[in-house]
Amino acid sequence: MKKILSVLISLLLLVVAVILTLGISLLINYIQYQLFVPNDYLLWTFNSPGMILIVVLEIYLIFGLFYLFRKDFRNTIKRNFLNHIFIKRYKKFVISLFLGLNLFLLYVTLTGVTVITSDKIIDHSFIQPQGQEFTYExxxxxxxxxxxxxxxxxxxxxxxxxxxxxxxxxxxxxxxxxxxxxxxxxxxxxxxxxxxxxxxxxxxxxxxxxxxxxxxxxxxxxxxxxxxxxxxxxxxxx
Structure with missing residues (x-):
């Protein structure tokens, strides 16, 4: 019975992670629309490189939910990772690097938008977030x-x-x-x-x-x- 309950809890956490991922991805799409899409658009694309964030986000959510609600998982992570001598010695650096990489990934995702209108293409990217305009020619x-x-x-x-x-x-x-x-x-x-x-x-x-x-x-x-x-x-x- 205990094993069955453990499996059910794990499945529930996975479902919650998927639902949260879908919700956050919809929020990202809404922010992109508000920031980059003009009223006269025909179609806009969510460019592929930025889609990496969706999978990364789901991994984070699964990891975080299991860490919070599964004691055995939490103890394993602490024992094999968080208590590592390198992590303890360079904790501030590791946290700063982790946050910096994720903020950059979020920025790449948000700016990865291309808009098609009736006479031009507006290509946004992390290099040119303001967008570069092209004509059909x-x-x-x-x-x-x-x-x-x-x-x-x-x-x-x-x-x-x-x-x-x-x-x-x-x-x-x-x-x-x-x-x-x-x-x-x-x-x-x-x-x-x-x-x-x-x-x-x-x-x-x-x-x-x-x-x-x-x-x-x-x-x-x-x-x-x-x-x-x-x-x-x-x-x-x-």
């Missing part, structure tokens, strides 16, 4: 495909995921499917289709492949996969 290449491989590595694309990438003249690559939000709560694939039609009509070079398209039908309704199919087949200006 600064797009040198479009790539559209469906990812077919399986990945066990965090922050990479999943099997059957529709990928739509813009490459700018400075080498920057932006995945429009990594969406923070779209205007009027419309589904992101419809907004990407409208943007794609505009860009292709401007004569911007585009590479596209129907390979692995059938994988999108496993998780998406036909109305969305039809839109993806139109995007993949749209390779010449009208």
């Amino acid at each position: 600064d797009i040198v290449k479009i790539e559209a495909r469906v990812h077919g491989g399986k990945s066990f590595i965090p922050f990479t694309h999943s099997r059957g995921e529709f990928l739509y990438r813009l490459e700018l003249n400075n080498g920057r690559k932006i995945y429009l499917n990594e969406v923070g939000a779209v205007q009027d709560s419309e589904h992101e694939v419809f907004v990407i289709e409208d943007i794609d039609r505009e860009l292709v009509n401007r004569g911007i070079p585009k590479t596209s492949s129907m390979e692995n398209f059938e994988l999108t039908t496993e998780d998406l309704a036909k109305v969305y996969t039809d839109s993806i199919q139109r995007i993949l087949k749209n390779t010449t200006s009208e």
Whole structure:
């Protein structure tokens, strides 16, 4: 009975950590929207490098909850880590380094936003938090495909995921499917289709492949996969 109770408590702590992580990630998205997204946006992306924080945050929450509510875990950490001679001797340095790295990671995450409007792209980053503006003419290449491989590595694309990438003249690559939000709560694939039609009509070079398209039908309704199919087949200006 004691082992069953212990397992149930551990599972509950994991669930609480996941819920807290989702709540904090929504808060981060809201802050990003308020800081960086103008009213005339079509779509804005939550850029991949910053997504590392979400997983790191979940690890912290799991660690913290287990440390607070599991005595055996707390004793193990104290015995094997917190009581280490290096930690005791350089405690202030270790704490300062830990806080500094995490504040930097939070800053990178918050500033990792790219906004697409009807006539420009505003790319924010930790190097240029104020944003660098590009016009559609600064797009040198479009790539559209469906990812077919399986990945066990965090922050990479999943099997059957529709990928739509813009490459700018400075080498920057932006995945429009990594969406923070779209205007009027419309589904992101419809907004990407409208943007794609505009860009292709401007004569911007585009590479596209129907390979692995059938994988999108496993998780998406036909109305969305039809839109993806139109995007993949749209390779010449009208």
